Amino acid sequence: MDRYDVVVIGAGFAGLTAARDLREAGKDVLVLEARDRIGGSTWYQPDVFDGVGLEMGGTWIVPQQTHVWAEVQRYGIAVEDSELPARMTWSDRGQVLDTLLPVPPQEYEQLEHAVRALITDASRFDPTRPLSEQDVADLDVPIRQWAENAGLTGNAKELMMSWFCGCANASEDTGSALDILRWCSSMDSSLWGMVQASVLGFTFVDGTASLARAIRDDGGAELRLSSPVRKVESDDEGVTVTCDGGVVRADRVVMTTPVGVWQDIEFSPALPADKLAISRENHAGQGQKIWALARNVPEDISGFGWGTSFDYVGAMKTTDRGVVLVCFAPEHDRVDADDLADVQRAVREFAPEAEVLDAHSHAWVHDEYSKGTWATFRAGQFAKYELCVGRAEGRVHFSGSHTARRWRAFIDGAIESGKRTAAEILAAEQ
Ligand SMILES: Cc1cc2nc3c(=O)[nH]c(=O)nc-3n(C[C@H](O)[C@H](O)[C@H](O)COP(=O)(O)OP(=O)(O)OC[C@H]3O[C@@H](n4cnc5c(N)ncnc54)[C@H](O)[C@@H]3O)c2cc1C
Incomplete structure (x- = not known):
């Protein structure tokens, strides 16, 4: 059986950062990732809508997010600022308000x-x-x-x-x-x-994947894709990790999967009651992000709506065929992303003449390795779970953006958590 100092479960920003920092400290590290790609809840697709690159997941960052900002600078990753829209659109239950402010x-x-x-x-x-x-x-x-x-x-x-x-x-x-x-x-x-x-952060010119790749290449940890972990068994000497494709042994494990996924992995000893409870409750980030390509839409539309299917619709760029819109809905079933007529219905609540030509989305809520979008807590979960989600259980260390402080549920929080967890493991071994 292969043996490592540390096995990292999940190759999102938390896992990639933890793996890099542990490699830098001389540790022998294996990263096991369920999907056939790195990046996790970020997923840049370089060629959608006739060559336009789109982010299915995490997208925007701001300089106040000091962890991700430092990584961007460290690797010289190209980012660009958003353009300030000249005006806002307000949709009051589908009626577009042509007013300075959203209230009379x-x-x-x-x-x-x-x-x-x-x-x-x-x-x-x-x-x-x-x-x-x-x-x-x-x-x-x-x-x-x-x-x-x-x-x-x-x-x-x-x-x-x-x-x-x-x-x-x-x-x-x-x-x-x-x-x-x-x-x-x-x-x-x-x-x-x-x-x-x-709504106005910086975006990655070559996608979030450019930063994920830079961190992975720098660390050089061994990476196994398409290797979903099924079992994590700890004993006094180490941890045995079973994934599709093999069994490995490590001194310590870094667990970075979203909380909703924990319940699908067999832990021995079993997860404590608080961790199991939040995994079953899951977090509240259960909405949609849908990209649409539309004609007859203002090129600078930036709209908030209430009583509408989407709560935000904003123009990101203009192509020969139309305006690329990013749209968010707070529940996973508000809009059928596979049905252009339904996407058009929802966009028309912000731009009544819109003709939607294409749409693209990833159903994170129904993805077994995410079970949600970003990890906003449900009301009441701070008191019950804020500290438990990042608490180590023996040799199994819990990481991920949901365990971060200032920017939890962001890319920045994922990087913060990866750094913290690597430091926690190094400290535990001294
Ligand atoms: C639609 C959407 C929009 C967002 N917008 C923004 C934004 O604009 N700005 C921002 O900063 N953040 C945004 N976020 C949040 C941000 O993307 C996440 O907080 C961050 O990427 C999480 O990183 P992570 O490493 O903690 O977790 P993840 O990226 O989720 O990584 C966990 C990894 O674990 C893997 N995994 C799961 N189960 C297993 C298993 N059994 N075995 C092995 N591997 C497993 C997963 O495949 C995944 O790769 C957005 C997220 C989504 C989904």
Whole structure:
């Protein structure tokens, strides 16, 4: 049986980073990845819609995400800034509002109140420390309840809920408001910062795959693709890992799969009750990201909607055939990505003349190696699981963007967690 110092399960950004750092420290490392590619919840497809490259998963980063930003600089990866849209589109239940702000003038005060509530609540905590250890349990409630508790009304309330749901990729009745307030808090409690973090970040010129490959090549750890792990058995001397294609032995294991996937792996000793419980509950990020190629759409459309199928529709680039739109929905079954007529119906809630020519998406929620999009906590999960998800169980170390602090559920959080886990293993061995 092959023996390694460390076996890393999963070749997303967390796994690739942990493997690289452990290799740098002289460890013999094997990475086992279920899919036939690296990158995990990021997946750049270079040739969709007649040669346009599209990100199926993680896409945008901002300089305040210091872990991913440092990697981009370290490997000289090309990134480009988003263009500020000249105007916004607001869709009130499918009716496009041709107004400066999403509320009529008599409701401006309510909009101000909503912005103040966002900034006040985001300022109440330090996003670099565990939120469950700070006095903010009252914010760990469903997005809708937060909006009601804050006394938001009218379109200001609708807009705020839609924006939060867009950030959460979760519905207003499941996603934790605290997990989204964290975005604002992480941008120094700035409204503009949160806009940047949610719709105006930088993208990778050659796709997120360019950074994933750079980290993998630098580390040079052995990588086995198409090797889903089925069993992780620990004893006093080490860990035996069984995957499709073989059995290997290691001193320690780094587990980076999304939480919903843990329950499908046989652990011995069994996972503790808290880890098993969150794996079964799963996180709230159960929505959709759908790309559409459309004609008769403004080239700079950037729209938020409430009472609509998508909560955000934005133009990313223009090709000879039309405008490439990225669209998000907070639930996995809002729009049928395989049915152009249905995608067109949903896009028309933002651009009534739109003609959708093509659509492309990956159903992360139904993918057995993801079981969701990004790991927004459900309301109430901070208190129960924030600390348990990243806690080591003997020789099995738990990593992944869901275990990160400031930018959990982002690419940055994945890299932060990979670094932390590698350091944790090196410290444990001293
Ligand atoms: C649609 C979408 C949009 C997003 N947008 C953004 C964004 O704009 N900006 C941003 O920063 N973040 C975004 N994210 C989140 C970001 O992509 C993730 O937080 C990050 O990539 C997670 O990295 P990870 O390594 O922790 O987990 P993952 O990337 O999920 O890696 C886990 C790996 O484990 C593998 N695996 C699962 N089960 C097994 C098994 N049994 N055996 C072996 N391997 C297994 C998986 O195949 C996967 O490769 C988005 C995510 C999605 C899905």
